[in-house]
Ligand SMILES: Nc1ncnc2c1ncn2[C@@H]1O[C@H](COP(=O)(O)OP(=O)(O)OP(=O)(O)O)[C@@H](O)[C@H]1O
C-alpha cells in the first residue's frame with residue numbers, strides 16, 4: 001500500500017514547472033566546474049603578486065609567529081635553540097679564520113718542515129672547530145627534537161581551541177570549512193617546517209656574515225663580487241617557490257573537487273548507493289578528469305621551475321667566474337699576496353655555500369610564511385566567528401520563550417528561511433511545529449534554542465535576548481533530538497551518556513528509564529557487548545545499527561540530557577509503530593511532573609499529524625511564515641486551512657485502506 005505523508009505532497013498546483021537539466025551541458029558531475037575559489041585565496045593572490053622587497057618584508061611576520069609560538073610553548077628550549085644556532089654559526093666562522101691562519105703559515109717563506117710545525121697550532125684550532133661544530137650540530141638536533149613536537153602540538157591546540165568556539169552557523173560557510181582544512185592540516189605542518197627553517201636560516205646567516213667578512217678582510221673587492229654570484233641562487237630559489245604557489249592557487253578549486261571525489265570513491269557512507277547506482281565507472285572517470293587537469297598543471301609547473309633553475313645556474317656560474325677573475329686580477333696586479341689566495345678561495349666557497357643556504361632557507365621560509373597565512377587567517381577567522389563572552393547568563397528555566405519579528409537567512413542564501421515570525425511558548429507547554437518540507441520547522445527550532453541567531457528580530461528567554469547571552473549558558477539548558485541524529489563513533493553507553501556526561505547516575509536509574517522510553521533498551525540488549533559495544537565501523541569489531549535503531553539511541557541521548565527545553569525534530573520518523581507510541585507517551589509524561597504541573601517545555605516537530613493531537617498548541621508554518629496556530633480541534637475546524645488539508649490527506653490514506 002502506498003502511504004503518502006503530507007510533507008511529500010505539493011499543496012498548490014500552481015508550482016512552477018521544474019525544468020530537467022540538459023544532459024548535454026552537464027559536463028561536470030559535481031555541477032560546478034568553475035568553482036569560485038574561497039575568499040582567502042584572493043588575499044593570497046596579492047601576496048604572490050608581491051615583489052622581492054615585499055616578500056622579504058613579510059618574512060619577519062612568519063619568523064615572529066613561529067618564534068612567538070615556540071617562546072609561548074617552551075621558553076628555555078627556545079632560548080637554548082637560539083643560542084646553539086648562533087654558536088654553531090660562530091664556530092664555522094672561527095674555523096674559517098683558523099683555516100686562513102693555516103694557509104698563511106704554510107705558504108710563508110722558509111723550509112717546509114718548519115712551516116708545517118709552525119702551522120700546527122692553527123691546524124689544531126681548525127680540527128677543534130670542526131669537533132665543536134659536530135658537537136653543536138648534535139645539540140641543535142637534540143634541542144630541535146624536543147622543541148618542534150611541542151610547538152607543533154601548541155599550534156594544533158590553538159587551532160582546535162579556536163574552532164570549538166566558532167558559532168554553529170560558521171559551519172554552513174564552505175569557505176570557512178575549506179580554511180579549516182587548509183589551516184589545520186597544511187598550516188600546522190608548516191609551523192614545523194618554519195621552525196626548522198628559522199633555525200637553519202639563523203645559523204647559515206651567521207656563517208655567511210662571517211665568511212663574507214673574512215673575504216672582505218682579505219680584500220674588500222672580493223666581497224661584493226661574491227654576493228653577486230650568490231644572489232643568482234637566491235633569485236632562483238625565490239622564483240621557484242613563487243611559481244609553486246601560483247600553481248597551487250590555480251588548482252585550488254580543482255583540488256577541492258578532487259578531495260570531494262576521493263571521499264565519494266573511498267567512503268563507506270556512500271558505498272551502498274555507489275554500488276546500487278553502478279556509479280563506480282562514472283566516479284572514476286570524473287576523478288581522472290579532474291586529476292588529469294591537476295597532473296597537467298604539475299607537469300607544466302615542473303617545466304617552468306626547471307627553466308628558472310637552469311637560468312639561475314647559468315647566472316651563478318657567470319657570477320663565480322667573475323669572482324675568480326677578480327681574484328686573478330688582484331693577484332696579477334699584486335693587490336693581494338699569494339699566501340692569502342688559498343684562504344680567499346676557501347672563504348669564497350664557504351661564503352657562497354652559506355649564502356646559497358641562507359637564500360634557500362629564506363625562500364623556504366617565505367613559502368612557509370604563505371602557508372602560515374592560512375594558519376593565521378584560520379585563527380583570526382575562527383575568533384571573529386566565535387560568540388563573544390558577554391557574561392549575560394540565560395535563565396536556567398525560562399518561563400517564557402518569545403520570538404519577536406524573527407527573520408533568518410542561511411549564509412549565501414538568496415531567500416530567507418523564516419520571515420517575520422512572532423511566537424510565544426510558555427514553560428511546560430507542548431508545542432507542535434507542523435508544515436511541509438522546507439517550511440522552516442527545523443530552522444525555527446534552531447532559533448528558539450539559541451543555536452542560530454536571527455538575522456533580524458529577537459529571541460528572548462524571559463527578558464534575556466539570546467543574541468547577547470553566553471552561548472554555553474543557553475545551550476546547557478536545551479536538549480535536541482535531531483532530525484538526523486549524529487552517529488557518534490563511540491560505545492552505545494557513551495552514545496547515550498554524551499547527552500550529559502556530568503550526570504551522576506550511580507544506580508543507573510536514569511539510564512534505564514531513558515532506554516525504556518526510547519526503545520533503545522532492545523537495541524542495546526541485542527548488541528554483542530551490550531552497552532560497551534562500539535557503534536562505528538571505523539574500528540575493528542565495531543557495530544553499526546539500522547536507521548531506526550540509531551534514532552532510538554538519539555532519543556535516549558536527548559532524554560538523558562534532561563534539560564528544561566526539549567526539541568524533538570521528527571523523533572520517530574524511522575521508528576516502528578510500537579516504538580513510536582512508547583516514545584510519544586514518554587515525551588508526554590516527561591513534560592509534566594508527577595503531580596501534573598509543568599516539568600519541561602517541549603517543541604515537537606512531526607509530519608505524522610496524528611501525533612500532534614496531545615500537543616497544547618500546534619503552530620503551522622508555510623514558506624517560512626507562521627500561517628496558523630491553535631489546538632488540534634480549532635485548526636481542524638478551519639475550512640480551507642493548511643493544517644486541516646494536511647490532516648485530511650493523511651486520514652484519507654488510512655480510511656481508504
Ligand atoms: N544548512 C542550510 N543551508 C542553507 N539553506 C538551508 C539549510 N537548511 C535548510 N535550509 C533552507 O531553509 C529552509 C527551511 O529549512 P528547514 O530545514 O527549516 O525546513 P523544515 O521545515 O525543517 O523541512 P523538513 O520537513 O524537510 O525537515 C528551506 O528552504 C531549506 O532549503
Ligand SMILES: [Mg+2]
Nearest residue numbers: 441442443483
Ligand atoms: Mg526539518
